[in-house]
Amino acid sequence: MGEPYTPEANRPKLTATDLTRTFGRTPHAVDALGPLDLTVAAGEFVCVVGPSGCGKSTLLRIAAGLLRPSTGRLEIRTASPRPAAMIFQDYGIYDWKTVRANVRFGLDIQGVPRREGDRRAADWLARLGLADFAHAYPATLSGGMRQRVAIARALAVEPELLLMDEPFAALDAQLRTILQDELLEITQALRTTTLFITHSLEEAIVLGDRVLVMSARPGRIIAEHRPPFPRPRTGDIRATAEFTALKGELWELLRKEAVQV
Template sequence: MGEPYPKLSAHALTRTFGRGAGAVDALGPLDLSVAPGEFVCLVGPSGCGKSTLLRIAAGLLRPSAGTLEIRTSTLRPAAMIFQDYGIYDWKTVRANVRFGLDIQRVPRREANARADEWLTRMGLADFADAYPAALSGGMRQRVAIARALAVEPELLLMDEPFAALDAQLRWILQEELLELTQTTRGTTLFITHSLEEAIVLGDRVLVMSARPGRIIAEHRPPFPRPRSGDIRDTPEFTSLKSELWDLLRKEAVLA
């Protein structure tokens, strides 16, 4: 048997904003392939086009040239989680988690059951009837993760979802995400500024250049799955983090 078709593939992908003399080349040309069940982390200097790539994958932006294709076997190709949570303040926690299911016209009883299942898994069952304003930042991000996973997407797109959280909470949510993704074996494309986060979570870590962003390096953290955050204490972790930082520092100078 050959290799499975990639879940996501991009070929000669570019994105330019504006026209004429004021045009800004934000991305590419970029080639990318993400295999089914793979967790891929993208790191790169600020403004290198990481979020632009994710928005193209989510269908929120059109590429200027090239292609990005997501191969799916269901009507639930992708779900996206943003840094700013992206949940609705006027909806209860349960209604927020149920939102994608409502769009899919899943019957209300089933949708509530699935929402409640994910609220329980994310430790939010006691807050189902609360509104987001009553929640901490970490709890709001758990709601966003539960909402994305409740629709059982084939591809999870995560745009620096833990960047606004303090270090301790970020560590906790990294552990929770590790456990969730290793259980569901979904496919994830994850953007982060944190090299530590990328190494802990990723099957592969891809380094992007300064704008216009292209992939200039690929590393596979040498830690088998299932893994935990304990890998942070290993010499291999420290060595890989240092190697990635050397690459990124050069690109940051150019950004």
């Protein structure tokens, strides 16, 4: 089965130092995040959980370059001018483009030659069970299939850093479990560095090399846990006593923070 993932031997892919974000101006300013320190090693899958409004999505948007920090800094060690790809809760795909065109979108922006872009798009459509829907439009797809399109689009550009903001939150419980297991298989095969925001403790334990717990706003990291399940792992770990114990421990931490919201 191999040993649990240990990032110490890797230089960090992402480093945040004294990171803060404030919205608005005094006297109505809202301190949303930090100060926060964070490192994510190359190939590591880090899950972040916390109460609503604690700044989880703010952290991810700073990492994606969609927001600037108020103070501190966040750095991504990269060899690419476009190192990150982001997957949103609301899919973020284009209704007026076919499934194939959506998956090709990031490749077109990168200037990937058409033949190579077609090959990579077709590969990811096949991997995610979307090959038969290449010419369909998102409005004709289920929520789970739309999220598969978003995942295929993100991974087709071969990002150095994958940023996922509660990507399965809008799905029903059964479909959510299926997509968790599919993502687990893909990310274990690719070892793509991933920062994953979720409200689901189960999701975080199944997917993560580390689970970070954030405080109520302004969000700070108050605890770190390493799920005791070696790689490669499967969704079968949900049935173990260790899984149940860790989920309970994380819930106790979150419950204390949630009552402060």
